[in-house]
Amino acid sequence: MELAAALTVFLTIFLVVLTAKKKMSSNGRMPPGPTPLPLIGNFLQIKASQTLKSLIKLREKYGPVFTVYLGTRPVVILCGHDAVKEALIDKAEEFSGRKTMPTIERTFQEHGVVFANGERWKQLRRFSLTVLRNFGMGKKSIEQRIQEEVQFLLEELRKTNGENAAR
Structure with a gap:
């Protein structure tokens, strides 16, 4: 036994x-x-x-x-x-390929840049980069605009002379 x-x-x-x-x-x-x-x-x-x-x-x-x-x-x-x-x-x-996960596939149905794969991922990535570039990503112009706005903000803060704004 x-x-x-x-x-x-x-x-x-x-x-x-x-x-x-x-x-x-x-x-x-x-x-x-x-x-x-x-x-x-x-x-x-x-x-x-x-x-x-x-x-x-x-x-x-x-x-x-x-x-x-x-x-x-x-x-x-x-x-x-x-x-x-x-x-x-x-x-x-x-x-460029990613391992597929059945649970995520079923939930998101390959929508979105993060959960897409293959040709759909390439199209979504290309679209996202185009839109971000149109909004100014990677361009100096947006950096200059931000610096300009910061200067205006600093001027306004200096005008208060450290007074409490919540009187």
């Missing part, structure tokens, strides 16, 4: 480990990285109090772009200016 229980526990653990390992290894074309443990991923290799040092140590072994697993979720790490520049500028199209 004890042998059957031990065998059942062993088989269950073996199947969980095998399933987790298969799931982690079937993530397509991911950059190289340390081998994750089933269910906990690479948490033991990344010290919480020294996250940056741990990631830099992994960078020395795997290069500026590598994959770590936080639990069962793969995370691609970009270390260094050149790697980030290449990802965000040179290969912007490949890195």
Whole structure:
């Protein structure tokens, strides 16, 4: 009886480990990285109090772009200016996608700049930037107007000579 229980526990653990390992290894074309443990991923290799040092140590072994697993979720790490520049500028199209979350998709139905994805996100972003530019974002003219208004405000405050306005 004890042998059957031990065998059942062993088989269950073996199947969980095998399933987790298969799931982690079937993530397509991911950059190289340390081998994750089933269910906990690479948490033991990344010290919480020294996250940056741990990631830099992994960078020395795997290069500026590598994959770590936080639990069962793969995370691609970009270390260094050149790697980030290449990802965000040179290969912007490949890195523009976001992971979808069914709850958020159902709630927001891909409306809004934050929760949209793909072509809809590009259109919303382009529209938002155009509208903000029309309102003066990134132009010196709005900065000059703000400084002018501040000067008028300062003059009015000086005219009060520190008197209490709520008499």
